[in-house]
Amino acid sequence: MRFAVIGAGSGGQCMAAHLTLLGHSVSLYDVDTEKLSKLQKQKSITLENKLEGTAEIDRITPDIGEAVQDAEIIMVVTTTDAHGTVASALAKHVKTSQAVVLNPGHCGGALEFTAALKKAGLRGLPEIAECPTLIYGCRQMEVGHIYVTGVKKSLLLAGCPSGSTENILRRLRPAYPQLKAASSILETSMSISGCLMHVIPTVMNTNKIDSGEAFDYYMEGITPHIARLMEYADQERVAVAQALGVRVKTLREWLQGAYGLEPDSLYNMLQANTAYRGSANPKNFDHRFVMEDVTGGFVPLSTFGQICGVETPVIDLFIRLAGLVCGKDFRALGRTAEALGLAGKTKEEVISLMTA
Numbered sequence: 001m002r003f004a005v006i007g008a009g010s011g012g013q014c015m016a017a018h019l020t021l022l023g024h025s026v027s028l029y030d031v032d033t034e035k036l037s038k039l040q041k042q043k044s045i046t047l048e049n050k051l052e053g054t055a056e057i058d059r060i061t062p063d064i065g066e067a068v069q070d071a072e073i074i075m076v077v078t079t080t081d082a083h084g085t086v087a088s089a090l091a092k093h094v095k096t097s098q099a100v101v102l103n104p105g106h107c108g109g110a111l112e113f114t115a116a117l118k119k120a121g122l123r124g125l126p127e128i129a130e131c132p133t134l135i136y137g138c139r140q141m142e143v144g145h146i147y148v149t150g151v152k153k154s155l156l157l158a159g160c161p162s163g164s165t166e167n168i169l170r171r172l173r174p175a176y177p178q179l180k181a182a183s184s185i186l187e188t189s190m191s192i193s194g195c196l197m198h199v200i201p202t203v204m205n206t207n208k209i210d211s212g213e214a215f216d217y218y219m220e221g222i223t224p225h226i227a228r229l230m231e232y233a234d235q236e237r238v239a240v241a242q243a244l245g246v247r248v249k250t251l252r253e254w255l256q257g258a259y260g261l262e263p264d265s266l267y268n269m270l271q272a273n274t275a276y277r278g279s280a281n282p283k284n285f286d287h288r289f290v291m292e293d294v295t296g297g298f299v300p301l302s303t304f305g306q307i308c309g310v311e312t313p314v315i316d317l318f319i320r321l322a323g324l325v326c327g328k329d330f331r332a333l334g335r336t337a338e339a340l341g342l343a344g345k346t347k348e349e350v351i352s353l354m355t356a
Contacts, residue, residue, distance in 0.1 A: 105130025
């Protein structure tokens with residue numbers, strides 16, 4: 001197949017190399033011309049650990065039109081706070097025959113992406129799908145060298161509209177057989193887990209980050225009490241999903257399915273997850289664990305809670321705390337009802353829109 005990978009961060013480089021090693025044709029795009037210049041000189045990306053090999057990428061380009069012109073599937077692997085910008089740039093080039101997959105969409109990704117394409121003037125929409133999280137666990141050792149800590153054994157995907165899910169899965173399964181059909185983008189949006197494991201521990205380790213201390217993020221940065229706060233926020237997420245008519249896995253259930261962990265307390269499961277071991281901590285607060293996961297995770301979860309009348313006090317607390325630490329109004333920057341195209345809609349209307 002012919003893929004375009006939008007975003008050359010660690011996840012995008014990992015995906016581009018993995019797809020190439022599987023025998024597919026890949027175009028890789030990013031707005032970071034300095035990084036692309038290094039990749040163009042190297043011509044290849046090396047994967048280490050859970051995935052191994054060096055892949056020579058077919059096309060590496062700073063031109064998004066060139067990247068997607070002959071692609072069957074466009075894999076968006078940027079941070080979710082860039083989805084609106086990416087959609088606006090794609091609007092001039094994307095075709096109805098193509099599928100756009102958000103890796104990840106986080107909470108409300110397909111809604112925001114669709115709204116941004118329409119705002120940019122696109123009339124004929126492509127099929128759009130989202131996964132709740134990235135299929136890879138990985139980090140960049142240096143540009144063109146990715147250390148892969150894990151590949152998820154199972155991951156949900158939903159198309160928008162819902163009737164497109166099976167068609168997109170049929171096209172993707174040769175590369176990603178572990179993808180499973182979700183009932184709708186309502187299920188994938190409510191199945192997010194990353195923001196729970198990123199926002200709360202990062203904010204709770206403010207003193208370590210401010211002092212420049214290096215620590216193993218999941219192993220040392222999450223203590224039993226921090227894990228308890230994560231569980232409280234997870235209970236709120238599950239309650240919002242239930243109010244919207246969706247049964248989603250708890251964070252512990254998700255970890256068990258994604259990584260094959262034995263059921264235990266959340267703290268013990270995280271400590272036992274070798275895929276998380278050795279993950280570096282954020283060096284500052286201008287990091288996706290805050291910028292992406294508050295705006296694309298906690299804010300929309302709170303928004304959906306408001307729409308369906310479910311209180312989310314712990315999630316709201318960390319939106320506020322993160323904003324105070326960073327000096328930003330994350331409510332205004334995040335996926336509000338207006339940004340998601342849900343302003344003024346009732347719970348029933350939201351359910352209907354997201355399950356259509």
